[in-house]
Amino acid sequence: MTDFKPGAVRAFRFLDASFDAATGEARLGYAFDDGPEMVEVLRFPGAPFAPDAARADAVQRALRLLHGLAGVSYYKAAVPPEIRFEAYDIDQATAALLTSVYENGLGEFAYRNGISLRGKIRFPVGDSRPKPLLQEASTAGAPSGANFSAGSPPAPTTRALVAIGGGKDSLVSIEALRAAGIEQTVAWVGGSPLIAACAARTGLPTLNITRALSPVLFDLNRRGALNGHIPVTAVNSAILALAALLTGHDQVVFSNERSASYGSLIPGTGEVNHQWSKGWDFERDFAAHLRSHVDAGLRYYSLLRPFSELAVARQFARIDHYDAHFSSCNRNFHLLGERPAQRWCGVCPKCHFVFLALAPFMPKPRLMGIFGRNLLDEPEQAPGFDALMEFRDHKPFECVGEGRESRAAMELLSQSPVWREDALVRRYLREIRPQLAESERGLASLLEPSDDHGIPAGLWERVRAHFGA
Numbered sequence: 001m002t003d004f005k006p007g008a009v010r011a012f013r014f015l016d017a018s019f020d021a022a023t024g025e026a027r028l029g030y031a032f033d034d035g036p037e038m039v040e041v042l043r044f045p046g047a048p049f050a051p052d053a054a055r056a057d058a059v060q061r062a063l064r065l066l067h068g069l070a071g072v073s074y075y076k077a078a079v080p081p082e083i084r085f086e087a088y089d090i091d092q093a094t095a096a097l098l099t100s101v102y103e104n105g106l107g108e109f110a111y112r113n114g115i116s117l118r119g120k121i122r123f124p125v126g127d128s129r130p131k132p133l134l135q136e137a138s139t140a141g142a143p144s145g146a147n148f149s150a151g152s153p154p155a156p157t158t159r160a161l162v163a164i165g166g167g168k169d170s171l172v173s174i175e176a177l178r179a180a181g182i183e184q185t186v187a188w189v190g191g192s193p194l195i196a197a198c199a200a201r202t203g204l205p206t207l208n209i210t211r212a213l214s215p216v217l218f219d220l221n222r223r224g225a226l227n228g229h230i231p232v233t234a235v236n237s238a239i240l241a242l243a244a245l246l247t248g249h250d251q252v253v254f255s256n257e258r259s260a261s262y263g264s265l266i267p268g269t270g271e272v273n274h275q276w277s278k279g280w281d282f283e284r285d286f287a288a289h290l291r292s293h294v295d296a297g298l299r300y301y302s303l304l305r306p307f308s309e310l311a312v313a314r315q316f317a318r319i320d321h322y323d324a325h326f327s328s329c330n331r332n333f334h335l336l337g338e339r340p341a342q343r344w345c346g347v348c349p350k351c352h353f354v355f356l357a358l359a360p361f362m363p364k365p366r367l368m369g370i371f372g373r374n375l376l377d378e379p380e381q382a383p384g385f386d387a388l389m390e391f392r393d394h395k396p397f398e399c400v401g402e403g404r405e406s407r408a409a410m411e412l413l414s415q416s417p418v419w420r421e422d423a424l425v426r427r428y429l430r431e432i433r434p435q436l437a438e439s440e441r442g443l444a445s446l447l448e449p450s451d452d453h454g455i456p457a458g459l460w461e462r463v464r465a466h467f468g469a
Contacts, residue, residue: 004223009033009078016087017067019059021049026242028067030074030214038074038214042239045207049246058295059245064088065294066238068098068123073235074217075102076109077225079117089126097289098123104276105231112228160184161207161240161249166195167328168316168354169255173303174202175319177253180462184253187243189236194327194343201325209243231277234286237300241290244298256283256302258450259309259401275399280305280452287454301454303463308446309357309401310409315467317361323370328354330398344371351375352384353400359419360412376413377422385410385424391432407436408443 015029015037024047028040051059068090075083090098102121110117160177164170164186177184187207188195199206221227233256240252260278276282287300304312327343330350344351355375358367368374375381386392389410390403400406410428413419420426449464 001223004220004225006078006224006226009080011082011084012071012075012078012080014067014071014083014085014087017063019063021047023047024049026063026066028070030071032078032080036216038216040070040214041212043210044243044246045209046247051246055245059242061294062238062242062245064090065094065289066242068094069101069238070235072102072105072230073213076106076228076230077217077220079115079226081120083121083123085124085126090123092125093289094293095123095125097285100285101231101234101277101282104281105234107276108274109228109230113226158182158251159249160251160253161187161244161247162253163236163240163255164188164195164199165255166192166198166326168326169257169304169312171198171319171322171326172312172315173253173255174204176303176463176466179466180459182459185247185249187240189239198322198325201322207243207247209239211239229274231282233275234277234282237277237286241294241298241300245295250297251299254302255304257304257307257309257312258452259405260399262402278399283454299456303455305453305455306449306451307467308405310405310443311447311449311467313357314361314447317358320366323366346371346373346375347381347384349384349388349398349400352381353388353406356385356388356406356409357401360409364418374422376419376424379423379427382424382427389432404440405446407440408446412443
């Protein structure tokens with residue numbers, strides 16, 4: 001097996017993208033230099049699809065956008081100096097969006113690999129007429145008119161395609177939309193049994209999209225390719241936008257809270273945001289791009305954007321329907337590697353943060369029943385909780401709340417007779433609290449909603465009332 005040398009690669013090529021309306025299969029092609037084609041395959045349930053001409057054009061545009069964003073999984077293997085599009089051209093606005101996603105979304109990847117991507121990622125802007133990408137569906141075995149030149153989808157209504165991830169956040173969104181009377185379908189990408197169980201627990205219609213990365217990429221990883229975190233939420237957002245157009249939904253809803261906009265502050269480096277594509281900058285720009293370049297009637301927003309992680313945790317604590325089904329433990333969702341024996345490993349940053357965020361708002365026996373243990377009474381876990389509070393360490397590279405949220409949660413627990421005798425809460429009182437100003441541990445401001453969000457006005461009033469904000 002020969003080594004793969006990223007530094008020797010000169011160009012990353014976007015080859016082609018196709019969608020078969022009869023089968024619901026999308027194929028996205030990429031390559032390095034003259035190397036083998038890397039083909040990613042996605043399957044959208046519900047085929048055969050038969051949108052009218054206008055919707056078919058929107059599907060084509062969404063497919064191209066997905067092709068560009070999903071390419072980040074492959075580009076990172078070598079980060080070559082040149083990028084080419086060979087089946088169609090992109091305009092200036094699309095190039096700017098892709099550049100932003102690749103630069104910012106690969107921030108942690110670049111930091112861990114000791115490289116700089118700022119100013120080095122250049123998407124080419126072309127003026128020639130794009131080549132058609134959509135295959136016309138075969139009519140064999142399909143109803144009459146099952147192609148992209150005939151058929152008519154239902155008139156647009158307020159129907160939301162809601163991303164579900166198996167954790168507390170998406171479940172809070174789903175219940176808020178239910179309370180607001182919004183028709184919704186819960187959707188996810190991949191084959192996670194845990195997410196499928198949570199989706200089934202909602203009692204709502206479901207849509208499970210499969211995504212298979214090219215096996216060539218895994219071979220390159222074994223042979224020395226660069227590897228690391230990618231902006232997967234950006235990719236999943238594009239997948240669900242395409243799915244919404246195919247299935248007659250006019251809203252794509254995620255559940256990213258405002259804390260996602262803040263990264264880890266690293267001395268000598270600055271801010272690196274593990275969850276950049278869950279942040280407001282990406283949401284705002286992607287939503288605007290969908291309206292201007294894909295379909296003017298397609299709305300994309302996060303229902304939790306105005307709220308802090310602690311506000312979301314407080315809302316989740318009011319629901320007990322999912323206690324035995326949800327999990328935010330990242331070890332459940334790794335592509336490779338061991339899964340926890342239970343839904344929570346109890347030692348990763350996500351387990352630490354969710355336990356800490358829920359503890360002020362949930363009865364202790366209930367929380368311990370969910371996790372199977374009391375993480376705050378395990379002295380050996382102190383470094384993990386220190387990092388969450390940004391005490392002697394930076395915030396972990398995980399989807400966790402801000403340091404001030406963790407400090408506020410620990411402050412609340414330190415005032416509670418139920419929690420204050422636990423080992424890590426006692427340690428907080430003894431070693432950490434004396435070093436914090438009162439402004440660094442207050443809760444009130446963290447429970448106030450922000451004005452930075454893209455939630456439709458009428459819905460926002462209902463959501464705000466639901467949260468009691």
